[in-house]
Amino acid sequence: MPSMIDIKRRKASVTSTQQITKAMKLVSTVKLQKARGRAEQSKPYFDKMYATVTSILKKSGNLNHPYLTDNGSTKKAVIIVSSNRGLAGGYNSNVAKLLTESDLKVEDLEIYGVGKKAIETLDRKGYNIVKECHDMIEEPNYGDAMNLGKEILARFAAGEIGEIYLAYTQFKNTVVHIPTLVKLLPVEFDETAVEENTEDTKTPMNYEPEAEESLDMIIPKYVCSLIYGAFVEAHASENGARMQAMDSATSNAEELIEKLTLQYNRARQGSITQELTEIISGAEALN
Amino acid sequence: MAEKQFKLEIISPDRLFYDGAATMVEYKTTEGEVGVYADHVAMTQIIAPGKLTITEADGTKKEAALISGFVEILADKITILAETVEWPDDIDKERAEAAKKRAEERLAKKDSGSIDVARAELALQRALIRLSF
Numbered sequence: 075m076p077s078m079i080d081i082k083r084r085k086a087s088v089t090s091t092q093q094i095t096k097a098m099k100l101v102s103t104v105k106l107q108k109a110r111g112r113a114e115q116s117k118p119y120f121d122k123m124y125a126t127v128t129s130i131l132k133k134s135g136n137l138n139h140p141y142l143t144d145n146g147s148t149k150k151a152v153i154i155v156s157s158n159r160g161l162a163g164g165y166n167s168n169v170a171k172l173l174t175e176s177d178l179k180v181e182d183l184e185i186y187g188v189g190k191k192a193i194e195t196l197d198r199k200g201y202n203i204v205k206e207c208h209d210m211i212e213e214p215n216y217g218d219a220m221n222l223g224k225e226i227l228a229r230f231a232a233g234e235i236g237e238i239y240l241a242y243t244q245f246k247n248t249v250v251h252i253p254t255l256v257k258l259l260p261v262e263f264d265e266t267a268v269e270e271n272t273e274d275t276k277t278p279m280n281y282e283p284e285a286e287e288s289l290d291m292i293i294p295k296y297v298c299s300l301i302y303g304a305f306v307e308a309h310a311s312e313n314g315a316r317m318q319a320m321d322s323a324t325s326n327a328e329e330l331i332e333k334l335t336l337q338y339n340r341a342r343q344g345s346i347t348q349e350l351t352e353i354i355s356g357a358e359a360l361n
Numbered sequence: 362m363a364e365k366q367f368k369l370e371i372i373s374p375d376r377l378f379y380d381g382a383a384t385m386v387e388y389k390t391t392e393g394e395v396g397v398y399a400d401h402v403a404m405t406q407i408i409a410p411g412k413l414t415i416t417e418a419d420g421t422k423k424e425a426a427l428i429s430g431f432v433e434i435l436a437d438k439i440t441i442l443a444e445t446v447e448w449p450d451d452i453d454k455e456r457a458e459a460a461k462k463r464a465e466e467r468l469a470k471k472d473s474g475s476i477d478v479a480r481a482e483l484a485l486q487r488a489l490i491r492l493s494f
Contacts, residue, residue, distance in 0.1 A: 112375065119372045122442055126405065126433060216374040216444065279433075280404040282392055291391075291407045292431060295444060302374050 078341045085334040092327035098161065099320035102313045106248065109310035112214070113245055120303050127296050130285055131261070139286060140231065141293045142260050147236030151184045151204075151226055153301060155242035155308040156192030158208050162312055163319035165243065166191035168253040172241045174199060176255060184235065186226065188305070192241075214309050219302035227294050230259055238297070242304035243311035249318065251311035258297050366418050367399040371441040378425075378446050385416040386439060388427055397434060404434045410487050413446065426452060426490050449494035461488035 076084075131142075156169045170192040173183070180201060187193035187206045197203055205225075210218040229235050238258040243251045281288045364384040371379035387396040389411025413427035428445035464485035467477060 115376050116374050118377060119374050119442060122372060122433075122440060126431070126442070130405070220444070278403065280402060282390065282404055282406045288405060288407055288431070295429075295431070295442075298444070299374060 076337070076341075078338060078345065081334055081338045081341060085331060085338065088327050088330050088334065092324055092331065095320045095323040095327060099317055099324060102316040102320060106310060106313035106317055109306065109313050110245070110248075113306045113310045116303060116306055120299055123296055123299050127261070127292060129279065130281070130289055130292065139289055141289065144260060145230070145233050145236050147233055148182050149184055149235045150178060150182050150237040150239060151186060151229065151235045152178075152239040152241055153186045153188065153222065153226070153304070154192050154196070155211065155240075155304050156187075156189035157211060157308075157312040158190045160191060161319060162316040165251070165312055165315035165319075167195065169241055169243055170195040172253050172255045173201070178239075186222065188222075189308075211305060211309060211312075214302065214305035216298075216302050219305055220298045223294065223298035223301050227259075227297060240300060240304050242308045243315075245307040245310040245314065248314050251314055256300075258300060259293075261293065261296075365399040367436075368438045369415060369441075370438070371413075371443055371446060373430075373443045373446050378443060379415065379423075382418050383415050383439075384418055386441075387414040387416075388412070388432070388441070390432070397439060400436050401434050401439075403436070404432075406432045406434070408432060408441070408443070410483070410490050412490060412493065413441075424449060424494065426494065428487055428490070447491070452491045452494060454492065457488045457491035460484055461492065464488060 152173065154169060154173065156166045160166065166189070169189075173185075173196065180199070183201060185193070185196055185201050185203045187196075187203055188208065189211045190206075190208050193203060193206060193208075207218070207222065210222070226235070226238055230238060237260070239255060240258050241253070241255045244254045245251055366382040366384055369379060369381060369383040369386055370377070385396055385398050387394065389395075389409045390406040391409045392406070394411065395406070408427055408430045410426075410428045413425045415423040415425075417423065426447045426449070427441070427443055428447075430441060430443035430446070433440045433442070464481045467481040468485065
């Protein structure tokens, strides 16, 4: 049986931990609201972007466009979006797992890391990390996404890399976040989704400049917007995941404190009883 | 007779920049400057850096710097997907001034024809548009 002092100390330490987790939960709740607002505001842009690109692709049929075909290189670039800070439950390891558990070969991959945590894991596993830009995830902005996108697109255009992937955590709602790995280039579209998207716009679309040239300019924008989308969603997911983790930590601490209080009271009562017994038996011995 | 209106939506990655009815919208595309009224033929155009002018139903004009993006025109609705678009009040004049200076310095140094020159020219163009408000 631990002594009263020990229990008291333990309780004090759990209480101060709980205060920290509680504060972190509050902070991430506020951040989540902000991040979610941003994710929602950028949604129409991506929806429209996707609709436009799919309708161009559908109309132009089998184009032999560099962005749509395999350029022969076996190298694959992966942009992996995680967070710079831990204490977010399984958030960071789930993103890293996307790669470690996929059938992409380690030696073919070139990693562009946004967010330290997943990169630390991948670095240990021997992945080739070509660039780390951890500041981008702190305050997602479109300019950063555009710069990163342009850099990778240039390498794709030069034939240095053959495929571009994006690993991030999709933000469904506050409690559901789905780690996803998507292929950015060469562009692959789900045929059925294309059908649905263009059904309602029956008017034939004209392009100025021609569809092929438009594609040339729209696809980079499309890629950049997907990267930016991944940033904002990952940012929202990160704070959601942290909020959940901290919430359960706080309630675990609560449980622990309750248990310790009970133990403490028992120990206190035990010592009182013992003292009484000692006094009584002492008095009896005197008589 | 009042001029026919169309719905104009300008969406940038971080917000809905503009949403309302307009009678005409003017901007610059890669093919040149255009002004679009309602009932235009369906078309998708690519934006070149330039000035965006929206003429609203009551005749008021609104201007903004539209740097890049593309436009989807339908008979009764025009959607501008703008990567970069700014109201005159939001423009960071100091930054634009610095960008202009930087671009000019680069242009002065380099021989024409290299990729850096093309980039500097674009940067200069963007800075000049921002400074024109």
